[in-house]
Amino acid sequence: MEKSPHRPHADVQSALRLSVENLAVSRGGRPVLAGVSFALSGGEALVVTGRNGAGKSTLLRTLAGLLPRAAGEMRLEGAGEEAELPQQAHYLAHADGMKAALSLEENLEFWSFYLSPAADPRARTIAEALAVVGLSFASRAPFGALSAGQKRRAALARLLVAFRPVWLLDEPLTALDKVSREKFAAVMRDHCAKGGLIVAATHEPLGLEEAGELALGGAK
Numbered sequence: 001m002e003k004s005p006h007r008p009h010a011d012v013q014s015a016l017r018l019s020v021e022n023l024a025v026s027r028g029g030r031p032v033l034a035g036v037s038f039a040l041s042g043g044e045a046l047v048v049t050g051r052n053g054a055g056k057s058t059l060l061r062t063l064a065g066l067l068p069r070a071a072g073e074m075r076l077e078g079a080g081e082e083a084e085l086p087q088q089a090h091y092l093a094h095a096d097g098m099k100a101a102l103s104l105e106e107n108l109e110f111w112s113f114y115l116s117p118a119a120d121p122r123a124r125t126i127a128e129a130l131a132v133v134g135l136s137f138a139s140r141a142p143f144g145a146l147s148a149g150q151k152r153r154a155a156l157a158r159l160l161v162a163f164r165p166v167w168l169l170d171e172p173l174t175a176l177d178k179v180s181r182e183k184f185a186a187v188m189r190d191h192c193a194k195g196g197l198i199v200a201a202t203h204e205p206l207g208l209e210e211a212g213e214l215a216l217g218g219a220k
């Protein structure tokens with residue numbers, strides 16, 4: 001199960017490193033993950049694959065600090081003083097994490113402040129993030145009035161309005177059309193080019209051709 005993804009951007013010299021060793025996680029008293037090990041550095045991406053129920057979401061939730069480990073180690077190095085992985089990571093789940101009655105702008109204002117209360121030059125403004133995901137025209141619309149793909153694009157904008165070096169993405173392309181998929185692939189490549197790292201669970205190609213792959217088979 002161990003996999004070492006190769007470097008998509010050899011020129012990126014980043015001290016950022018995420019290492020996971022012998023991770024085991026149980027859910028509902030049943031082992032879901034066992035012996036999961038991988039390591040990746042700034043500039044790299046890891047694509048997590050596996051059948052339904054293999055434990056992809058479980059792995060991401062564990063990395064995000066939302067599920068306890070039964071065994072194993074997870075370490076993030078080189079991210080600065082506040083080096084705890086959950087505080088350094090954006091976690092994009094299946095759910096979009098937005099309030100239906102608030103406008104897109106209001107939702108992103110909340111996330112920007114919540115995720116990064118201090119101004120950070122590496123973060124995009126809300127207007128910039130909405131432009132990147134092609135939703136400038138809907139900034140005042142209530143989130144609940146958006147289409148499924150527009151909602152997902154809004155959720156992706158959340159990754160941009162606060163800077164976090166680690167992106168944990170669960171099926172990020174769900175409901176996105178072809179153009180939006182290509183745009184988001186470029187956003188992910190840009191994040192890696194700037195020294196960030198990505199762990200993404202997916203059933204379909206993400207457009208990160210040089211990413212490593214971790215194929216989960218589920219715990220025996």
Ligand SMILES: Nc1ncnc2c1ncn2[C@@H]1O[C@H](COP(=O)(O)OP(=O)(O)OP(=O)(O)O)[C@@H](O)[C@H]1O
Nearest residue numbers: 027028032050051052053054055056057058059201
């Ligand atoms: N809240 C829960 N309580 C108990 N078991 C759970 C819970 N959530 C998930 N599981 C179990 O954990 C296992 C792994 O689920 P997980 O969602 O991580 O799989 P996945 O690989 O992401 O699947 P999919 O491709 O369907 O999204 C499954 O067998 C599932 O039934």
